[in-house]
Amino acid sequence: ENISKYQLQYASKYPHFPHLYKRETHTIQASKDSSKDDSPNLFYVFFLIIIIILQCISVADLKTPQGLAGYSCKKLELVTVDDFVFSGLHAGNTSNLIKAAVTPAFTAQFPGVNGLGISIARLDLAVGGVVPMHTHPDSSEIIVVIQGIIDAGFVSSANKVYFKTLKTGDIMVFPQGLLHFQINAGTTPALAYVSFSSPSPGVQILDFALFGNDLPSNIIEETTFLDDAQVKKLKGVLGGTG
Numbered sequence: 572e573n574i575s576k577y578q579l580q581y582a583s584k585y586p587h588f589p590h591l592y593k594r595e596t597h598t599i600q601a602s603k604d605s606s607k608d609d610s611p612n613l614f615y616v617f618f619l620i621i622i623i624i625l626q627c628i629s630v631a632d633l634k635t636p637q638g639l640a641g642y643s644c645k646k647l648e649l650v651t652v653d654d655f656v657f658s659g660l661h662a663g664n665t666s667n668l669i670k671a672a673v674t675p676a677f678t679a680q681f682p683g684v685n686g687l688g689i690s691i692a693r694l695d696l697a698v699g700g701v702v703p704m705h706t707h708p709d710s711s712e713i714i715v716v717i718q719g720i721i722d723a724g725f726v727s728s729a730n731k732v733y734f735k736t737l738k739t740g741d742i743m744v745f746p747q748g749l750l751h752f753q754i755n756a757g758t759t760p761a762l763a764y765v766s767f768s769s770p771s772p773g774v775q776i777l778d779f780a781l782f783g784n785d786l787p788s789n790i791i792e793e794t795t796f797l798d799d800a801q802v803k804k805l806k807g808v809l810g811g812t813g
């Protein structure tokens with residue numbers, strides 16, 4: 572009974588926007604599920620038990636080492652209201668290459684969100700500031716613009732572009748795993764808050780993944796069709812070698 576419910580949720584994770592995600596993903600999941608048909612799925616039973624055993628449902632204890640399942644829990648008698656309050660969402664320093672600063676309130680900064688499937692960050696964009704094309708593989712994101720004008724958008728895995736100039740008070744959602752960006756489109760600094768459907772959303776920034784490491788230039792050229800001069804120039808700007 573519980574297991575079939577779980578499978579149903581898994582299969583219908585994105586019922587409203589199936590077109591944003593490539594078919595292959597669904598096909599792989601479908602063939603995995605259909606091979607099991609209606610018979611009890613021992614893999615899921617095992618998986619659920621592991622999750623129940625390992626998942627922390629309380630405040631993260633940042634002083635203990637992080638294990639496979641994330642942080643261990645703080646002893647309940649030591650938890651206070653201050654574990655659920657965070658006062659650190661101050662303006663970040665935007666004196667950097669991208670003229671932008673993200674100040675996170677993720678599990679590492681705000682242990683109270685541990686295990687709750689939610690977190691938030693502050694986004695400061697100086698004039699000309701940009702959060703380059705990036706993805707959070709495990710998390711959807713929602714932005715609310717507090718001050719200024721922000722060009723924001725994402726690209727579906729079918730390469731359709733969803734792009735809009737957001738005004739103060741507008742919100743926009745970026746579905747899980749899809750490449751997206753934010754740019755200050757105004758002539759004053761912009762401020763926004765971004766919340767996530769994960770307490771520790773990972774991030775991968777496309778430009779840094781390509782040009783900010785030691786992946787050999789010839790491999791980048793072969794996989795992106797960029798020429799050597801462009802690749803070397805971008806590696807120079809973004810700190811890559813090779």
Ligand SMILES: *[C@@H]1O[C@H](CO)[C@@H](O)[C@H](O)[C@H]1NC(C)=O
Nearest residue numbers: 662663664665666667668672
């Ligand atoms: C902001 O960062 C720049 C560059 O790293 C640094 O020079 C400057 O002192 C920082 N400003 C503040 C207020 O921390």
